[in-house]
Amino acid sequence: MHKMKLSNLFKGVKLVLSAVFFLSAIFLFGICGLILDASLAGKALAKTDTAAKAPEKSIKDFPYHRVDFDLKGSKCVSCIRRVVRKVRNVKGVIKADISIKKPYSGVIIFEREKTDFHAIEKRFKSEKVEATNMETEDLKSVPDIVIPKSLMRKLKKSA
Numbered sequence: 001m002h003k004m005k006l007s008n009l010f011k012g013v014k015l016v017l018s019a020v021f022f023l024s025a026i027f028l029f030g031i032c033g034l035i036l037d038a039s040l041a042g043k044a045l046a047k048t049d050t051a052a053k054a055p056e057k058s059i060k061d062f063p064y065h066r067v068d069f070d071l072k073g074s075k076c077v078s079c080i081r082r083v084v085r086k087v088r089n090v091k092g093v094i095k096a097d098i099s100i101k102k103p104y105s106g107v108i109i110f111e112r113e114k115t116d117f118h119a120i121e122k123r124f125k126s127e128k129v130e131a132t133n134m135e136t137e138d139l140k141s142v143p144d145i146v147i148p149k150s151l152m153r154k155l156k157k158s159a
Contacts, residue, residue, distance in 0.1 A: 059112045062138035064094065067117055068149045071104040073129035080104065086123040090115055095146050105148035106131070109139065 074080055077100045084106075087096040092114025098106035108120060117136075124130055135149060 057138040064139040066137045068135040069131035070133045083127045105150040107148045
């Protein structure tokens with residue numbers, strides 16, 4: 001019985017250390033601004049092959065759009081940071097971040113009236129990278145913190 005409690009303690013410590021490492025990496029490499037929003041609390045995710053689909057909700061009621069994705073084509077930290085900088089410079093992009101650790105998960109939140117994902121994809125293409133495994137969602141407001149949903153699922157599995 002004592003071994004079981006000790007084992008559970010080690011699992012809890014491992015989870016906490018993993019979370020601390022992840023958050024430290026975000027702050028150390030300037031990737032602040034990633035997400036935790038209501039969709040992680042059980043909202044269904046709209047999975048699509050392309051983010052270019054016509055939005056289902058009105059721009060007036062849902063003025064923001066969120067795209068979660070995995071980045072393919074780059075493994076270099078400075079290259080990934082350059083991609084993030086270019087995406088953040090697109091007019092209408094409010095938040096954009098990409099993890100510097102495999103699977104290079106990213107999230108972008110933009111104003112639907114000012115831009116669309118095609119403008120962002122042009123920046124990806126200019127850097128010879130592409131977004132895959134995209135999930136899209138219309139938002140009423142911009143969350144304070146954003147973390148790619150695939151990373152959140154991975155953290156939940158390890159918990």
